[in-house]
Every structure is written in structure tokens, then in C-alpha cells.
Amino acid sequence: MNHRLEKLAGWLKHEQMELAMIQDPANLFYLTGFECEPHERLIALFAFPGEEPFMILPKMEMDRLKDSGWTYGITAYEDTDNPWATISSLLDDRKLLPFQSAAVEPDHLSYARAQSLLRLSPEAKLISASPQLEAMRAVKDETEIRSAKKAARFADMAVETGIEALKPGCTELEVVARIEYEMKRQGIREMSFSTMVLFGEKSGDPHGIPGTRRLQEGDLVLFDLGVIVEGYASDITRTVAFGSISEEANRIYETVRKAQEAALAQCRPQTPMMEVDRAARRVIGEAGYGAHFPHRVGHGLGISTHEYPSLHGNNSDLLSEGMIITVEPGIYVPGIGGVRIEDDLVITAEGHQVLTRFPKELQIVE
Structure with a gap:
């Protein structure tokens, strides 16, 4: 057995x-x-x-x-x-x-x-x-971690594919189709969940649905996607700007980036999970956007895209070596749009290793 x-x-x-x-x-x-x-x-x-x-x-x-x-x-x-x-x-x-x-x-x-x-x-x-x-299931073995790393690499590739597909007037669904077609070409049979590509004000909906909204100058573009490799899921979110970015949207982006850095700094064995959420929430709250961060900072990742543990502000369970989790703070402002930055990481004896590697510095796509 x-x-x-x-x-x-x-x-x-x-x-x-x-x-x-x-x-x-x-x-x-x-x-x-x-x-x-x-x-x-x-x-x-x-x-x-x-x-x-x-x-x-x-x-x-x-x-x-x-x-x-x-x-x-x-x-x-x-x-x-x-x-x-x-x-x-x-x-x-x-x-x-x-x-x-x-x-x-x-x-x-x-x-x-x-x-x-x-x-x-x-x-x-x-x-x-x-x-x-x-x-x-929460503590992964070496074989599971290897599969998760492969899935993360394909997630990085999928974001890059989506950014390359951004053209004036293209629709959200056209970009989704380009991403999923390329993943199929790479041998990926299944996405982790319905691929999310949201333009402009639609990026302000944390779980928005891609449609026929066309890309315009100054839009924020939010990608949330993942793939299944050898039975294990990845889950990445990146946000870019198309053509230009407003002063407030830039401030929102930098706040989310700093919030994620603060949360990642808490990711090590024996840390209460609530501290990861609270670290991100402090940065966002101090910037004046606390009311616009409506979800937990992350979740477990493995065979299922969302599995134990849940990284919210009241969870006193401890992080353990071998856990794979996401860290994904976000700010969503009506009329402006939203920014979320999400990575997959494995908790290690020394702290953590980030598995998704696509750059997080603000990109303005021309």
C-alpha cells in the first residue's frame, strides 16, 4: 500500500x-x-x-x-x-x-x-x-514540488503570451484565446481555472468575466491564470498598463507591489498565517486603500487551485515547510480599475522560494 x-x-x-x-x-x-x-x-x-x-x-x-x-x-x-x-x-x-x-x-x-x-x-x-x-495534502513532497515548479513556469509563459497579444482594439476574449491556444501548443491540456483577462474599469472586479470589452490607451490589464501540469495547478496574477498610466493607477500599483513584498517577508515556517495577510493589509491600509482590498491574501495550491490553508487575518495556523501557497494582495477602485499581483511559493526550511518568476515591476505596454 x-x-x-x-x-x-x-x-x-x-x-x-x-x-x-x-x-x-x-x-x-x-x-x-x-x-x-x-x-x-x-x-x-x-x-x-x-x-x-x-x-x-x-x-x-x-x-x-x-x-x-x-x-x-x-x-x-x-x-x-x-x-x-x-x-x-x-x-x-x-x-x-x-x-x-x-x-x-x-x-x-x-x-x-x-x-x-x-x-x-x-x-x-x-x-x-x-x-x-x-x-x-497541505505539505508537499519533492515530486509534488517539482510538478508545481513546472506548472509555474508555464504560467509565466502564459502571462508573457497574453502581454504580447495586447493590441489597440483587441478584446479580452481574443487575448484569452491566444493564451489558451499557445498553452495547448505547448502540450498543456488543462488550465487551472477559467483564464481571466480584464481591461480598464473591468479590472476593478476581483473575479470579473472576460468579454468583448476592447483595449484602449491608458487601460490597466489584469491577467489571472494558471495551468495543470502532472496533476498540479499554478495560479499567477499580473497587472500591466497599456500605452500610459494615470498617477493614481501608478500609486495603486506601487502600493500593491509593496504590500506583496511585505507579505512575502512573513512567509517562513512557524509563522501564523494571519501575519501574512496582516502585513499586506497594513501597507494597503496606510496608503488609504484598505476598503478596496476585499479578499484574503492567499490560499493553498496543489491538486486543486484553492485548497487548505486559507491565509486570512484570523487564521492562527502556522506555515510549515513544504506548503505551497499563493500571496496575492489587490486593490480595486471603481471607475479606475484594479491591480493584483500574485505569486506561487513553497515554504522552505530557510523561508520560502517563489515559483512564479514573471517580473513584477510596472510594465507599460506600447
Whole structure:
């Protein structure tokens, strides 16, 4: 059994739980190496404290599971089958019916599936496995960090591609298309999330939606994007100016850049995560823009673009060596636009290493 499954099994034993049912595709990839998109069909890993795990999944996915390196039990079903009847039989064969408790992922367990699981053992307690899985995934090993570094390099390339695509009158969506086309040419199958390119006043929306807004002289241009490499995501934000920049927009940019520098200076092992957020917020507040920084300073990054930890001003959890996080302060002013600068970094024994390398000095694109 791989060490991740062994760690989960050890946790189940320590917590005196008979089984875990894992469905989140990110957790399945982390534990098994199997990349899946279940749609409406059930794909689940059943893990136990003292027995080998098994996977249940549609028959059409079975060969891909084998190709991923999975060597334990596989139960495949047809669309006409009832997978819960099969699960019941498999648990009964292991003398696990009825069970007293099961670990599940509350955010990924539908009411219907919770009911199906509880029909197998009506008195059982369902207990969240999410904190344990989040803690396991938060600290990356060397292989994960190598993949994250590759993803960061492609993110840098994607920003450069987007800047090269800026021409008077082009639309946000045209620039998005250019970025994603180039990434496909480079062998990138999947972006981390919907690529964001926002012009002018639209850059003042932290989660704006690219459209047909055309590029004009004096616009701020905000890029927020990432790619998936070997199952791991990158996430970068850069803001540039097109043609020229107003005095206030320049002041906003420099404030965000200094805020990010202050936040990065806090990124080292054993630092409370709140201190990273507060460092950036102090700089922005002292510049008079505190009301225009509406989000946390960063988040964990890995198989999912947003995962544990959450770097906000009330989180007293400590940064640990091996964590990969983002640091992304921003200022968003209606009528002017917004600036966000975001990097991916890994916490190291000495402090941190920034993985995204695209320059952060203000660029005015001609």
C-alpha cells in the first residue's frame, strides 16, 4: 500500500473508524494517482484500517484506473447496475456490516449518497475525513514540488503570451484565446481555472468575466491564470498598463507591489498565517486603500487551485515547510480599475522560494 493510503488507514485506526468513503476527484488523485471526472456516476475509494482498499467505478473507467498504477481491488459496474448493492456485498464479505462509523467528505457527499451509505448501516455515524486529508495534502513532497515548479513556469509563459497579444482594439476574449491556444501548443491540456483577462474599469472586479470589452490607451490589464501540469495547478496574477498610466493607477500599483513584498517577508515556517495577510493589509491600509482590498491574501495550491490553508487575518495556523501557497494582495477602485499581483511559493526550511518568476515591476505596454 502506498504511504498516503497507509497514513489514511493509520488515521482510521487511531480514530476507531471502520471505513472511509472518498469521492472528491482531487483526493482520489492524491491517494491513488487516478485522475477522474465522475460526472453523475459513482466513483469511490473505500479504505479500511486493517484491510486492503478497493475502488468502485463505472466499467468504462476501469482500464484507466489500472493504467494509473492501482493494484488493489477494483469493482466495475454497468450503467444498469446498482453500485450500492455491490458495495453492500463487498462490505458484508469483509464482515463490516453493520459498521459503527465511516469517514466521508462532507463537501463532496450528496444527500442521496449519504442516505445510500446509511441504509447499509442505519445507526452509523458519518465523520468528516476532510481535516485529515487537508492536512496530508497541505505539505508537499519533492515530486509534488517539482510538478508545481513546472506548472509555474508555464504560467509565466502564459502571462508573457497574453502581454504580447495586447493590441489597440483587441478584446479580452481574443487575448484569452491566444493564451489558451499557445498553452495547448505547448502540450498543456488543462488550465487551472477559467483564464481571466480584464481591461480598464473591468479590472476593478476581483473575479470579473472576460468579454468583448476592447483595449484602449491608458487601460490597466489584469491577467489571472494558471495551468495543470502532472496533476498540479499554478495560479499567477499580473497587472500591466497599456500605452500610459494615470498617477493614481501608478500609486495603486506601487502600493500593491509593496504590500506583496511585505507579505512575502512573513512567509517562513512557524509563522501564523494571519501575519501574512496582516502585513499586506497594513501597507494597503496606510496608503488609504484598505476598503478596496476585499479578499484574503492567499490560499493553498496543489491538486486543486484553492485548497487548505486559507491565509486570512484570523487564521492562527502556522506555515510549515513544504506548503505551497499563493500571496496575492489587490486593490480595486471603481471607475479606475484594479491591480493584483500574485505569486506561487513553497515554504522552505530557510523561508520560502517563489515559483512564479514573471517580473513584477510596472510594465507599460506600447
